[in-house]
Amino acid sequence: MKAVVYSRHGGPEVLSLTERDVPEPGPGEVRVRVVVSAVNPTDWKARTGLVLADAPDIPETVPNQDGAGVVDAVGPDVTGYAVGDRVWLILAAAYGPDAGTAQEYAVLPVEKLAPLPDGVGFDEGAGFGIPALTAHRALTVGEDGPSRLAPGALEGKTVLVSGGAGAVGNAAIQLARWAGAVVVTTVSNDAKAALAEAAGAHHVLRYPDAQLGSRIREIAPEGVDLVVEVAASVNAELNLEVLRTRGTIAIYGDDRGTGMLSLEFMANVSLNVRYQYLVLYTVGVDKLLAGAEDVNAALADGGLRLGEDRGVPVHRFPLADTAEAHRAVENGVTGKVLIDVSPAS
The missing domain is CATH 3.90.180.10 (Medium-chain alcohol dehydrogenases, catalytic domain)
Known part of the structure; x- marks a missing residue:
């Protein structure tokens, strides 16, 4: 699978597109085929080392906390999600260096997922996470x-x-x-x-x-x-x-x-x-899941939407241009930066 990674802190140039093995979900985990990834300020700050300024050498890391996609496989003991479910992800990259959304497949625990309401697009699911x-x-x-x-x-x-x-x-x-x-x-x-x-x-x-x-x-x-x-x-x-x-x-x-x-x-x-x-990051899983339920209600109700007509211009990049997507957010672009990772269907 295609994935964007970095193995040292620095500017957008440390990001590179590579091939990795498709990961398998373990107990309590779900594999998601990522359709859309989103870039937030926290993503470029983590990449530069501002989040963990004194961190030692870092493992190869996949960036980006937010994303949306389709459940591709479920591990043992997983309930509540099945293959084919549309979902958005909650602080994905915080789960570990391999879990960011700038890749075609991400494996996460079920508490890092929220269902994507019917009629709500992957763009909203990725763009409104953090x-x-x-x-x-x-x-x-x-x-x-x-x-x-x-x-x-x-x-x-x-x-x-x-x-x-x-x-x-x-x-x-x-x-x-x-x-x-x-x-x-x-x-x-x-x-x-x-x-x-x-x-x-x-x-x-x-x-x-x-x-x-x-x-x-x-x-x-x-x-x-x-x-x-x-x-x-x-x-x-x-x-x-x-x-x-x-x-x-x-x-x-x-x-x-x-x-x-x-x-x-x-x-x-x-x-x-x-x-x-x-x-x-430290607010607690219960607060995050309660927030996700209310955000989903607003999305389903039309109270929350992306697009310039709702005050959120969207800027799109292909996965290969993730470095440029990071650069746009780091330079203070107004609106939401989204990365197209894989086809919607």
């Missing part, structure tokens, strides 16, 4: 808020999404809108504003703007209930300005920041602010 699960987690950690998403779950809530044209920001807008929230988002330019509006944001505001806090307060006079935050240190003061009492700031990034977050004690304690940091 972004949608991250957004789901951010939207379900709020003080006084729901732990699961469904239509009406966020009714009466106002959600502020920082960076609404990014992959997680887009998923957060779509999921929050589907769950009934009033969605406010911030973007840096008109092109990104158009994407955030297409995603379904009710209010799209530009930054930088010295009056941004007051503009948000005009929309939400009592303050926003939840902030989905990609730029924690940059937006620390703004978030306190616009957050309601017992509001929550769900942090998944520090874009444009310093890596250090300084908090004013009295301002935070008087509001009873909840800060929830989040990363999917």
Whole structure:
């Protein structure tokens, strides 16, 4: 089978296309024929060594966490999946160096799989893995808020999404809108504003703007209930300005920041602010599977979709050009980068 691998950390040039044996599933494992792989920032960061900066020499590794495809074989003791089932994958590459989705066949444990709903394409299954699960987690950690998403779950809530044209920001807008929230988002330019509006944001505001806090307060006079935050240190003061009492700031990034977050004690304690940091790798299997169920419900309901008409331009690459796909994400391309691995049928 064809697979893309790297055996040292570095730029996209360390990725190469090779031939490997088709792996066999063991007990509790499933072999998936990967149709579409997706590239996320975590994938190029792992490839460069930013995720494990002090790691020793690495084994030959197949990159990419997200993907979707068809169950090709099941190992002993596997229940719930059968050959021919359409699935999407949850943090595939975290299972081991041979498990990434930039290959024609991947072997994974059953808890790394989620069924792909009828009528939902492989593109959505691959493209909304990490972004949608991250957004789901951010939207379900709020003080006084729901732990699961469904239509009406966020009714009466106002959600502020920082960076609404990014992959997680887009998923957060779509999921929050589907769950009934009033969605406010911030973007840096008109092109990104158009994407955030297409995603379904009710209010799209530009930054930088010295009056941004007051503009948000005009929309939400009592303050926003939840902030989905990609730029924690940059937006620390703004978030306190616009957050309601017992509001929550769900942090998944520090874009444009310093890596250090300084908090004013009295301002935070008087509001009873909840800060929830989040990363999917350590959130727990139960949270991931619950998130996958809700994401599937949104996909099946049409509340979550890829495409420029939903604020997610798609950029496609063949498997042989995985290095270029990684380079595009590393250079900050807006939208979703997908890799065509094998035919859909």
